[in-house]
Amino acid sequence: MSLVHVQGVTKRFGGLSAVSDLGFALEKGEITALLGPNGSGKTTMINMISGALVPTEGQIIFKGNQIGGLSADRIARAGIARTFQLVRILPSLSLMENVMVPAAFGPRRLWGKPARDHAETCLDRVGLAGKLNLSAADLTYIDQKRLELARALAAEPDLLLLDEWLAGLNPAELGQGIDLIRRLARSGITILIVEHIMEAVRALCPRTIVMAAGRKLADGATVEVLARPEVITAYLGSAHA
Ligand SMILES: Nc1ncnc2c1ncn2[C@@H]1O[C@H](COP(=O)(O)OP(=O)(O)OP(=O)(O)O)[C@@H](O)[C@H]1O
Numbered sequence: 001m002s003l004v005h006v007q008g009v010t011k012r013f014g015g016l017s018a019v020s021d022l023g024f025a026l027e028k029g030e031i032t033a034l035l036g037p038n039g040s041g042k043t044t045m046i047n048m049i050s051g052a053l054v055p056t057e058g059q060i061i062f063k064g065n066q067i068g069g070l071s072a073d074r075i076a077r078a079g080i081a082r083t084f085q086l087v088r089i090l091p092s093l094s095l096m097e098n099v100m101v102p103a104a105f106g107p108r109r110l111w112g113k114p115a116r117d118h119a120e121t122c123l124d125r126v127g128l129a130g131k132l133n134l135s136a137a138d139l140t141y142i143d144q145k146r147l148e149l150a151r152a153l154a155a156e157p158d159l160l161l162l163d164e165w166l167a168g169l170n171p172a173e174l175g176q177g178i179d180l181i182r183r184l185a186r187s188g189i190t191i192l193i194v195e196h197i198m199e200a201v202r203a204l205c206p207r208t209i210v211m212a213a214g215r216k217l218a219d220g221a222t223v224e225v226l227a228r229p230e231v232i233t234a235y236l237g238s239a240h241a
Helices: 042-050 072-078 095-105 112-125 141-154 171-186 198-204 222-226 229-236
Strands: 004-013 016-026 031-035 057-062 080-082 159-163 190-194 207-212 215-221
Touching: 004 042, 016 042, 016 057, 016 207, 016 215, 031 042, 031 171, 031 198, 042 057, 042 072, 042 080, 042 159, 042 190, 072 080, 072 095, 080 141, 095 112, 095 141, 112 141, 141 171, 171 190, 171 198, 190 198, 198 222, 207 222, 207 229, 215 222, 215 229, 222 229
Parallel strands: 031 190, 031 207, 080 159, 159 190
Antiparallel strands: 004 016, 004 057, 207 215
């Protein structure tokens, strides 16, 4: 059985259909790109999987259970974590404290020493092992991104949703970011990536799903999908082309 099964999902905001009758499945351990021009509905889809938005129609099945419409808190505990387009960390807290907070709300509800040990492991996984007691406000941009990832990992997700996690990195940092995501995927986490940097998509994602105006335009091997005329046409109208 697929880890995730999105079936006939629609999200309407008043008269606007941001996502229309979308369907796809994600297999365990897969790393997949969700692409599309600005406003095509990618973030709305991620928001429905993570519980920030309730689908108007359709089902989102995760590990065999319908999760569409459940609270973000319950979905996180079921094993789905995400990052945001604009980094969300707690600047006044140390790195360790930043990661202990989501650990407390994760499936094991860790507290005290087990939470500290788990936070240390998560920070180590993203390359921040030496900075546990620094204040989050003092981090460079890429380290803030690493910290956000460590906070997502603290909830011990089976599915990780990355919403433009690589955006804003310089070329050297981009290489480090790609390596880090690849390492996480190898550890068995299923990853869905919304990303406008095609170099990263090609390097990381064997499979790509393309949305246009809320609908699925293409789904298949990345190299093949990105060469399709209808995909190229969809992107030519966008600022990211
Ligand atoms: N809360 C909301 N209320 C009303 N309309 C919304 C809301 N969220 C998104 N939309 C609209 O839904 C459409 C899809 O937006 P969405 O942010 O999902 O696109 P996207 O593909 O993620 O775009 P981008 O690449 O620019 O982030 C857009 O027309 C957007 O204006």
